[in-house]
Amino acid sequence: GYDLWLRYRALPAAQKTALAAAATGIAAPDDTPTVRAAAAELKRGLAGMLGRAPDAIPANAKVRAGTIVLARATLPAGLADADAVRRDLASVGSEGYVVRRTRQDGVPVTLIAANSDIGLLYGSFAWLRQLQLGTAPDGIALADKPALPLRVLNHWDNLDRTVERGYAGESIWNWWELPNIIDPRYTDYARANASLGINGSVLNNVNAKAEVLSPAFIAKAAAIANVLRPYGIRVYLSVRWSTPLELKETKTADPLDPAVAAWWARKADEIYRTIPDFGGFLVKANSEGQPGPQDYGRNHADGANMLARALAPHKGIVMWRAFVYSPPAHPNQVSDRAAQAYDQFKPLDGKFDKNVLVQVKNGAIDFQPREPAHPLFGAMPDTPLVMEFQVTxxxxxxxxxxxxxxxxxQETLRFDTRAGNQPMTVARVLEGAQDGRVGGIAGVANIGSSRNWTGSTFDQANWYAYGRLAWNPDLDSRAIAREWAGQTFAPDARVVDPVVAMMMRSREAVVDYMTPLGLHHMMGTGHHYGPAPWVDDLARADWNPVYYHRADKNGIGFDRTAKGSNAVAQYAPEVARRFADPATTPPEFLLWFHHLPWDYRMPDGRTLWTDLVAHYDHGVAEVAAMQAEWQRLRPFVDARRFDDVAQRLAQQQREAAWWRDACIAYFQHQSGLPLPAGVRAPA
Ligand code: GCU
Structure with missing residues (x-):
């Protein structure tokens, strides 16, 4: 599992012959670490697939048939279709690439061309991906570029190497040993990310410690940055609002105090002296007990802009998180956690400096199995937004x-916000289609030091899918699953078809056996594993699952219409209208927006209670189907990975049933209704 999707296994004989003829040598400018990384990856990949690495063709030597030519900006003389390549290059921007079979000096070559070093690396990976998927070299013609400039991973890694919400072992960053001992794994991490086009890495947890900005940790971060740099990945740090105060270097952390601003400016200068291409800061402020500008009567824009001004001279950015989650100001105040971020951030639209981006979670609660897209997407036309997905x-x-x-x-990226009363998907919002404010995308990493990086083989697919969608939010999730399966197991329909079938039913399955029909946040307190819909005794109302499902004798669901919290009004009018009426709310969001009686008639004619039970049951049945599918793969997958997945699926099967039984028993206790007879899974 260590090789991830970069396995480069030997090709079948016929494909090997075709590729061997198309990969006799590599002609690359040997002048920068990034180009050297591209050439090294080509060698590694081809050595794996062919059993023999192509030779390096020295500069000025004549190319021979089958040379792979890496060309940056200026094309080599004697290229057959130079004009067409130039046209393509003009459209792929600073990070894109052009790959095609052509002729140079009359002999067939593979051209990988780009306007920059990093484009050459991305193009090399793209070509290798096609080869791993079994595409014949003659059939590969690519011209591509990323849709978003900022494609980052957020590591929630603590400085003691624990990982918040990490399920794959310790942090890969060995803070104890850095900066002098460099684990080769950092390079493999960079390769894997560059193969997807990820270009930023926030090294530490959003619940940050002041120490991360001490000289010792800046040196450690710099050592990591040195490894990641050739792969086009910039390093960022999460910072704690009260850092200067905690380090006892200022008397306050008030963003409007000149001494505080001066401290941050000096700190930025210090960081950039060691990490000249440092990306900037990620900030969680005034949320879940983290300090922030509101502690001084200031707002998020005051805080973000102060930091942004410290970074601006160095071209750094601030990613300021919109995930705010605080208790209601008054104990009796009716509050809806889902409404907080919009309430605080919408009024600040247009008030942020140019190098501030507001980072918004995909949904308004917290990385649930299903949430409607966050209402802030489309609601802040004057602020560049960063999508925050949780990959872990x-x-x-x-x-x-x-x-x-x-x-x-995919579901979130394609959600139509109807901002400005026109079609406007979340992806388009990120790309700046509203008002030219181009944002980015961030994924909370699922990476750790476990042998297979992510704790399980199939969790590698989530890293992969995140990266591919960060590059191109319009890609189809099924096509991505096919790519991943082909590279991770084998590009053989007997493997890919069932693996993809499992993957494609898996998300709906978890929604069904955990939180169907728009239910949310019923997981066990703190750890968030396993069902706990009954919990009602935690200190804060919005920590308790009962706050979210509100089930009682009469019905179930959170009323977010005008009769309830009215959070629905945060969406664009067209979307708000649709979600305000249960009849026009898609069933998958029904109980997110509405509190309904148990005998409410669902579109399929059954009662809500019957449908709810059916969904739970269906989720469990789907896991059984996934298990059966996996069993058919035994002949095609190595024993080690096969057994690991099989054991995990068996555990998932037990726990899906645990979820169903616990939730149905609890809701039955609330509703007082008998179990519906002869329930069938919903169509
Ligand atoms: C969730 C998660 C926390 C995390 C927080 C955040 O609430 O449980 O561990 O710190 O999100 O995104 O800041």
Whole structure:
């Protein structure tokens, strides 16, 4: 599992012959670490697939048939279709690439061309991906570029190497040994990310410690940055609002105090002296007990802009998180946690400096198996937004349950916000289609030092899918699953078809056996593993699952219409209208927006109670189907990975039944209704 999707296994004989003729040598400018990384990856990949690495063709030597030519900006003389390549290059921007079979000096070559070093690396990976998937070299013609400039991973890694919400072992960053001992794993991490086009890495947890900005940790971060740099990955740090105060270097952390601003400016200068291409800061402020500018009567924009001004001279950015989650100001105040971020951030639209981006979770609660898209997408036309997905499965069964998140990411990216009363998907919002404010995308990493990086084989697919969608949010999650399966197991329909079938049903399965029909946040307190819909005694109302499902004798669901919290009004009018009426609310969001009687008639004619039970049952049946599918793969998958997945699926099966039984028993206790007879799974 260590090789991830970069396995480069030997090709079948016929494909080998075709590729051997198309990969006799590599002609690359040997002038920068990034180009050297591209050439090294080509060698590694081809050595694996062919059993023999191509030779390096020295500069100025004549190319021979089958040379792979890496060309940056200036094309080599004697290229057959130079004009067409130039046209393509003009459209792929600074990070894109062009790959095609052509002729140079009359002999057939593979051209990998780009306007920059990093484009050459991305193009090399893209070509290798096609080869791993069994595409004949003659059939590969690519011209591509990323849709978003900022494609980052957020590590919630603590400085003691524990990982918040991490299920794959300790942090890969060995803070104890850095900066002088460099684990080769950092390079493999960089390769894996570059193969997807991920170009940023926030090294530490959003619940940050002041120490991360001490000289010792800046040196450690710099050592990591040195490894990641050739792969086009910039390093960022999460910072704690009160850092200067805690380090006893200022008397306050008030963003409007000149001494505080001066401290941050000096700190930024210090960081950039060691990490000249440092990306910037990620900030969680005034949320879940973290300090922030509100502690001084200031707002999020005051705080973000102060930091942004410290970073601006160095071209750094601030990613300021919109995930705010605080108790209601008054104990009796009616509050809806889902409404907080919009309430605090919408009024600040247009008030942030140019190098501030507001980072918004995909949904308004917290990385649930299903949430409607966050209402802030489309609501802040004057602020660039960063999408925050969680790749680690905090609420979806950790690394035990097999859940392919490509489907979840796609659903959110394609959600139509109807901002400005026109079609406007979340992806378009990120790309700046509203008002030219181009944002980015962030994924909370599921990476740790476990041998297979992510704790389970199938969790590698979530890293992969996140990266591919970060590059191109319009990609199809099924196509991504096919790519991943082909590279991870074998590009053979007998393997890919059942693996993809499992993956594609897995997300709906987890929604069904955990929180169907728009239910949310019923997981066990703190750890968020396993069912606990009955919990009602925690200190804060919005920590308790009962706050979210509100089940009693009369019905179930959170009323977010005008009769309830009215959070629905945060969406664009067209969306708000649709979600305000249960009849026009998609069933998958029904109990997110409505509190309904148990005998409410569902579109399929059955009662809500009957449908709810059916969904739970269906989720369990789907896991059984996944298990059966996996069993058919035994002949095609190595024993080690086969057994590991089989054991995890068996555990998932037990726990899906646990979820169903616990939730149905609890809701039955609330509703007082008998179990519906002869329930069939919903169509
Ligand atoms: C969730 C998660 C926390 C995390 C927080 C955040 O609430 O459970 O561990 O710190 O999100 O995103 O900041």
């Amino acid at each position: 499965k905090e609420y979806l069964g950790f690394a035990t349950h097999l859940v392919y998140l490509g489907s979840l990411f």
